[in-house]
Amino acid sequence: MDLVTFTQLFLSGLLLGGIYAMVAVGLALCFGVLGLLNLAHGGFLVLAGFTFQAIHEFWPAGILPGFILVPLIFAGLGWLTFRCLLQSSLKRSSDALLIPALLITLGLAFILEEGTLTLWDRSMAGLMSPFGTIKLGQIYLPGSRLVVLILMLAISAALQLWLSRTDSGRRLRALSQEPTGATLVGISLTRVTGVAFAMATALAAMAGLFYVTLFTVSPHLGLPLTLKALFIVVISGSGSLTRPLAGGLALGTLETMLATPFGAHWANFLSVALLLAFLCWRPQGLFIARANTRNK
């Protein structure tokens, strides 16, 4: 493999990784704050991709209206889902409630998958890119991919800033670190967790927008994608957004690199197998041991 191919592959891998990273960050937000492993995340992503395409066809004023509308719609949808289905399972946060939440979100994932299939009655959604291709020396970079990569980095940075600088972000972090103490000083558990879930769903929707711009989306994509991102989240351990971000980028790059010698179907198999092996090797997460010693 010469250098040009390698760079080209690395850049494409980074793009796929960017999507994994966005999905993983949304899930990590859910996991860290709510202690919830959300299997319906990918379902929302796929539905957002299809919705975006529908808006784009219906209202051909460029992609901007969709980019603004879809995350808003899905934030609302996420909030509604949380209030109706999940809130009851989060009254007392404990490890025992992970399982009911898993059952509920798995059910939701099925309903979303079949809902998408029934509403659209077709198995694919994709968009023609409005941007041209940029040529850097011998390397070709599709413009849409560049825009997506920049947007993804911007969104992740904004999320980090929101968590570290704003009051609502601090409330969220306080709740994730010390639920009892946070409720004692007057932070509303239901409101903050609801907002967190809505934000996570909006993130899933944005990832869906990017996915449909870069690749094609099919309704059956949701669960496998969610599972991969969830493995990344569990391996990274809770309480960090940068580790899932890095994990997602690494997985995407690795998968693209593996796809060249082995083919895409084997690359997918190998990446899931690798994640599973990691998970079984260090079930408590790769970074937990170090974090604990630091806290002491």
Add this chain to the structure above:
Amino acid sequence: MLLKSKDKLTKLKRLGLVFIAVSGLTILLLLVPSLWGDYARILLFTILLYVTMALSYDVVGGLLGYLYLGHGLFFGLGAYTTALALNQSQPLLLALLLAACLALPAAALLSLPLFRLHGAVFALATLGLLLLGGQLTNNLSWWTGGAAGLSLPPNHDPMLTYSLSLILSLIVVGVHWLLCGSRLGLKLSSIRESEEMAESVGINCGQVKRLALIFSAVPAALAGGLHAREISFVIPAEAFGLENSLAPLLMCLLLKPGTTWGPLLGALILSAAQEFIWTTVPSFRLSLYGILLIFIGIQRARQS
């Protein structure tokens, strides 16, 4: 002394009653196809397979109390093993034996890494394994026919498949019933209640859990094999489909997991409901599972 012999007598009487009931039911079920034709046979065959799947799922999902999503892996393994053996023109019984012989070491091996995990992570890992199984079968297309599936030689003796499924489900019900009252069953329940406690009273948790997975995997593989024979076609998306894990899970959790009657009744109710709903509202396959899952999840959240 007198009391004891009386006890023995009632026990004998009960055993006799059970025996008469079971053999009566068996004869009745064997007569059904000749009385009501093919539709009844296929419907009953499906229900019997569901009973097998639900009760074998219950060993890990109910008695041991793990949220287990990998049951379909062994179903798929059995289906493909049987299909490949039948395509080599082996007899059905040998093919099924091969499926069981493969499922046993597979379960024993997989239990080593899997049972390092607990709770939600275990559930995710088993789901991942199921997806991996499907993907692997897809990828080995020179051997398994890939995503397009594999056709089997035509099924000349549907009554044989039907009677085998009947025997299998009867054995599984019996074994499950015996297991519930046995030492192993009690060990499984004690691990469900508290793994640390079980370990501290000297139960070898790793070994017990491995046995549980084996007990659950072998019937699933046989069910998969019988299903492949019945429909004479296997395809990864269906053999390793999530539905093969979810249907038993729902049947087990619907009423009372960890008992014999719970999953049994659950299987009967759910397969009847499926037959009714799927023939009336076609695009409602997954949503039915989804709604039931949400319902069970909310129920569980209220309990804990």
